[in-house]
Amino acid sequence: MNGDFMAATLHDVARIAGVSIKTVSNVINDYPHIRPTTKQRVLDAIAELDYRPNLSARSLRSGRTGVIGLAVPELSLSYFAELADAVIRSAERHGVTVLIEQTGGDRAREVELLTSPRRQLTDGLIFSALGMDSDDSEYLRVGYPLVLLGERIFGGPTDHVTMRNVDAARAATEHLIALGRRRIAVVGAHEGEVIGSAGLRLRGYREALEAAGIPFDPALIGYTTLWHRSNGADAMRALLASGVDFDAVFGLNDTLTLGAMRVLQEAGLRIPKDVAAIGFDDLDEAQYSLPTLTTIDPGREEIAETAVRVLLERIASTDLALPPREILADFRIVERESTAHAAA
Amino acid sequence: MNGDFMAATLHDVARIAGVSIKTVSNVINDYPHIRPTTKQRVLDAIAELDYRPNLSARSLRSGRTGVIGLAVPELSLSYFAELADAVIRSAERHGVTVLIEQTGGDRAREVELLTSPRRQLTDGLIFSALGMDSDDSEYLRVGYPLVLLGERIFGGPTDHVTMRNVDAARAATEHLIALGRRRIAVVGAHEGEVIGSAGLRLRGYREALEAAGIPFDPALIGYTTLWHRSNGADAMRALLASGVDFDAVFGLNDTLTLGAMRVLQEAGLRIPKDVAAIGFDDLDEAQYSLPTLTTIDPGREEIAETAVRVLLERIASTDLALPPREILADFRIVERESTAHAAA
C-alpha cells in the first residue's frame, strides 16, 4: 500500500491527529483527562497508521520491559515443560511475555544467569533452582524482583513458592501403607541430600514409616543422580539385582516411576499386584501409562499462577523492604491403577 | 559496597577512563582502531564499575534486540518441549535469547501473533504453525525475518524448515509391511486434510500400500482432532469397537501411538505379536514405554539447528530480496520392540 516501510511513531500519529505527541502518549496510557473528541481523533489516527508503540523506547524511558524471565533446568523434562506452559498462560493473562532460559540444573550456570546482562530484558525472574543450595543463598540477593521455585533454598532473601514435599511424600507413603504394603522401595533418592526435592520427599517417606512403626531399611532406597526416565529404570534394575524384597515402590517423581515400572514389568512383576507404585508430579503422561499411575498432584498450576502473581506484585511495588514470602501450594493424591486394591 | 544503586552507564565508564563515551562504545563493540593502552584503561574502568550495556537503549538505537521468538502450539506437548529445548540450546550457542509464545494451535491466535507488538521484542521469529493453512500464506508476508516450521504451508513467502513427512511415513509403513503385516491401521488422521502433518503422513502411508499392492481400506483409518495421548486412546477404542481386523498400527505421532498402545494392551492384545506398532517423532519417552516404541526420528535437532541458523542469516543479511529457502531434514527409523519380529 505504502512505499514507506518505516513504522509509524508518536510523531506521525500526532501530526495526523493534530495534537502533540504527549497527548497521543496520554491516550495510549489511558490518562483520564482527555476530551472524548480529541481521544477519538487520536484513536482514528492510530488506526489509520497502524501505529504500534516502540517497546525498546518505552522500556528505555520507563525502565519496564513487560517481560518476565523463567529459568528452568531443562524443558525436555516434562515437569518443567508443563510448568513453563502454566507460567506462560498465567503471564499472558496478566499481559506480560515470558523469556525462557535453561540452566541444565548446573550450579555455575544458575549463578551466572542471575547476573547475566539478559536480566535487563526482563522486569523480574521466576527461578527454578536445581544446582544451587542454601550456601548460595546470598547470590539470590539481586537488584531485581526474583521469585524462587524449587526446594534447594529455604529462608532465602526472596519470595519463594513451592510445594509441600514432606507432607505430600508422607501422604504418598501412607497411601501405600494403607494398602497393606510394608516393604516400600524408593527410587530417585540423592546420596546424602537432606534438602532439595529428593531429600525432602525421602524425609516424608521416613516419617510415614516411623508413624506406622515400620523400620527403615536402607537396602530399599534406590539412588540416582538425575531424574530422567532412564535413571528410574537403572535404579530399579539395581534394586532387582540386589535381591531385596519389596511390595511397593515410591518413585520420587513420575518420570522416574515410569522408568522403574517398565523394568518391573520386564522382570515379570505385576503392578499393582506384586508391586504397587506411586509417583510424584501428576504429569499428563501418568494417566495413560500401563497401568495408569497413582501420583501426587503437587499443585503445579497453583505454583505457576502464584509465582507470576507474586512476581508482578513485587515489580509493581515500590516498597523494596517488603519481607520475603514463603508460599506453599496444596497437594492431593490422584488415585489410579498402580495402587488399586488387588481384586482378591 | 556502594550506596548508589544506579547502574553504571557509558558516561560513568568514560569519566573514569578519561575518554569519550564513544570510545568506550567502540571498545565494547570491538572497533579495531584503538590504542592498546586506551583499550586497557577502558576495560579496567568497565570492570571497576561492573558496567553492563543497557540493552533497551542499545536496541532502540540499533534496532536489534538479540532476542528471537519461538512460537509453538503448546509446550506441554512433548514434541514441542523437545523442539524448544533444542532451539534454546542452539540460540545460546549463537549468543541470542529465545522468547517463547504459545498459540494453542489456534489459527486466529497464530495470525494475531504474527503482527503482535511483541514482535518488536524480537529480531525474528521461528514459527511452528498448526492452525493456519496455505490460504493464510499471505499473512506470512511480514516485515521481519520469519522462519516457518511445520507442514501447514508450503511454498510460502518465507524460509521453511521441515521434515520429510511423506517419505518418512512411507518408510514407516514399509517397515510394517516388511514384517508381513497387511492390515495396517492408522491413528491420528485428520478428516479431509491433504496438507499438514496428518495429511502428508497419511499420504506416505497410502503410497507404501500402493507400492506393495495392498488395497487402501478406509475402515482402518482412525481420525482424531488433536494429537494428545487421549486422542490416540480414543481412536484406538473406536477401531476396536468397530470390529475391523488389523495386525499393525501406524500412529501419526508418538504420543498418539502410546495412547493407542495402552488401549490395545488393555484389550488383551499383545504388541508386537498381535499388533505391531510404529510411531513418529522419537520422543525420549518412546525408549521407555512397554514395549519400547519403534518410531521415526524426523531430525528434530537438525530442524532446530537449521531454523536458528537460517533465521540469524536472514537477520544479518541486508538483502531483503533473497528468495525463500525450503529445507528438509533427514529422517531415520529407530527400531525398537514394538516392531520386533515375532520369536515364533
Next chain:
DNA sequence: ACGTTTACCTACAACGTTGTAAACGCGTCG
C-alpha cells in the same frame, strides 16, 4: 618540505518514548 593517508579519538545528533512542569481556556467563587 608538503600534501595525503592512516590511526585514533571526539562532539553531536539521533532512536521513540514518558515524566515534569507549565500553559491554556473556561467556569466558579468570593
Next chain:
DNA sequence: CGACGCGTTTACAACGTTGTAGGTAAACGT
C-alpha cells in the same frame, strides 16, 4: 471583576546507546 481551580493540552528534557562526521596527530609518499 479578578483570583482561583480544574480539565485539558503542550514544550522540553531526559533515558543510554550508536552512527555520522569530523578533528588531530603521526606516518607516509613524492
